[in-house]
Amino acid sequence: NAGVTQTPKFQVLKTGQSMTLQCAQDMNHEYMSWYRQDPGMGLRLIHYSVGAGITDQGEVPNGYNVSRSTTEDFPLRLLSAAPSQTSVYFCASSLRDRGAHGYTFGSGTRLTVV
């Protein structure tokens, strides 16, 4: 069991570039989420999904798109990167019947936009 796998671990983008942060889980979890964490702050929810084909916005969705075509994968797309999107991004997944106490987090993607 690999758990939640995020790629890449590090990325530097230029302003205006686009990219996709990958997240995959092999635990057959229904729930998947993307969070960002800025220095000295807690995690803030960007987008989440309760199952394949279903996504919704979290607290800070602007500038990001998601899709959930399979149970396993939940990619996060940055459409036109801005310096304000410099952050650490975490993906998480959970079984529906475990909810908030069952979340498994990935190890994060550290993104710098210059």
Next chain:
Amino acid sequence: DAKTTQPPSMDCAEGRAANLPCNHSTISGNEYVYWYRQIHSQGPQYIIHGLKNNETNEMASLIITEDRKSSTLILPHATLRDTAVYYCIVSNSGGSNYKLTFGKGTLLTVNP
């Protein structure tokens, strides 16, 4: 979800119990208290959760006051590896509970 208040930092000596407080005075009857921790910028890790009874697992104990307006996470014998940011989260654990709202948490530093 109810808001939580935690001290920004705490120190603890290695081998002693670490008691991390959390205030959640606006908690509603169907909301649970969850604790996660984040070690050195890794992804957060679930520790324990409870509704109104005290809970214990292999990692920690959770003490919830009778009025449920506050709680304390107890690490009985803290080690250096317990140095981390600890997050207290209040959320409804119903079928629609898939969103965790993190505050800034408490940075626990365990000293040798």
